Amino acid sequence: MITPPNTPLLDVRNLCVSLTSGTKTTLIVDHVSFTLNTHETLGLVGESGSGKSMTALALMRLIDAPNLHISGSIFFKGRDLLTLSEKDLRRLRGKEIAMIFQDPMTAFTPVYTIGWQIDEQIRAHENLTRKQSRARSLELLADMGVPDPARTADRYPHQLSGGLKQRAMIAMALSCRPSLLIADEPTTALDVTIQAQILELMVKLRDIYGTSIIFITHDMGVVAETCDTTLVLYSGRVAEYSTTATLFTAPQHPYSQALLNSIPPMHGPRPPRLPAISGMPPTPFARPAGCAFAPRCPHVQNACNLIPPPLTAIAPQHNLACLRPWISSSV
């Protein structure tokens, strides 16, 4: 499949995940839109319950509950994943789009060796013999910096350290050279020295394999170091979407600003108190009528409580869902 040069690899428009219970429908993911180009890394950040993992699962159409409904469109290489048949989608999953999770222990089945599981994934998508697929698996494990790949491949998941398991999972995800890798908190469970190695590995792999990455994390440090563009989610909605450089140097949404400010600094003077945001994010069931952040926002105005502010471009590659720029310019 050849993609026209100007089409993004992934174009998500008004993605919604709605939960129906009784007669009430709640949007867990509320009109999320973004694009991802080849070789690009997009960060999806937000606190727990902000809908970041739900967005990732919706992208792969991995949500399978009768009361959950996905709507909008997800164009991957020009095709809408939401209209594909299960059979076509199955060919894509694992091969074109792969996913890695926070907990490698639950991503592997405990009863087969690591090597067996990687082989299986390769052979499910490509017409290779057992020998050929094992050779590919070993090569992948070596690429991931796994020491002694042949021995590691014959081990069971519980016999490997957390860092090694995470490497093996990345190897499995990349085994069919996917164009898109969705990584859901891949380093959250790891120690910092191991995390640094895995992050470095992922950046390296993006350059070698040409894989685009969606990086889901709550860690602003990880975002700053790995992502080209970043989407800040708050209560299921996009608060701000811009290049990572802009987000960290000139954040415009009061939530992005507050989030960055509440991280204790590693350098410079220590503030006597951290500028914490009071309260907590509303659940999708108890969202206020207007802006979801309004009850915690230091700049809240009357207009903020009326309708949710739409995501608007305030500069090239900088989208903001906040009324502040418009209100302050008219005052």
Next chain:
Amino acid sequence: MANSLLSVSQLYKSYPLSKRQFLHAVDGISFDVHAGEVLGLVGESGCGKSTLGRCLLRLIPISSGKILFEKHDITHMKESALRPLRARMQMVFQDSYASLNPRRRIGDSLAAPLQVHKDAHGNKRSSAIIRERLHELLDLVGLPPSTLNRYPHEFSGGQRQRINIARALTLSPRLIVADEPVSALDVSVQAQIINLFADLQEKLSLTYIFISHDLAVVRQISTRVAVMYLGTIVELGRTDSVLLSPMHPYTRALTEAAPRPIIGARRPITLRGDIPSPINRPTGCRFHTRCPLSQLRCQTEEPSLKNVTDSRKVACHFPQY
């Protein structure tokens, strides 16, 4: 130390795995905690920081060594003698939900220590006095009085951690060991709880041992920091001297490995490989297998934790100045 609240010397804790194999979780640790300070304990998983925290409060038996709390030797003190001291040393855990009985109302969980322990005159506390104390505690941690009649699952992680802090405070302790108390929280809530810890410390002149793997969190709250690696302390000193100009290569690697929320902060990685197993520790300096500065001497001779300045201790043959 004249004003040391807690004094630990040559503390060991090992778990037998078989007749010949032992897991050395805490491997010869000595330090003092001064009254009114916050000592941060940092290190990666498996370095023994949580085991150490539990040993200090005698929550688990100690293999050998000595712990003095308020000048009392609590190392092998009988449970009955230890009990009154327990009121003055408390713990806050990482998992706020597992720390509370899901079937008891918050009020009952908070009242339990007050019912178990007698007051200063050796009398049982009346329910009116307990009630008054509970309201006072909730006010301290910033929760409404209605909290008392509710169950743990009705609260968010941050609120539950406030409840756990309130419970730790019920008997007016002097020392609180907090084991990763903010690690499970989102950043915006984490900042609230860190501020709460700082406020309470000032208001009630508490002493904390604050265990965390997050250097930025530890830097925010601590007066001094101890860095642990494979069951030992490798560096100890004032927070900013240790974290901003580390002398031990491991401390340096830790500070460099933590991702920073700053654009263009990516640094080359200095530390490769995994942490060695606490069952088969490396000979000599236990960090030599991963150390970028390792020399022949490091493989055979174990460095001890020595003073390099009055307030700074480093366990390295070649400390970096």
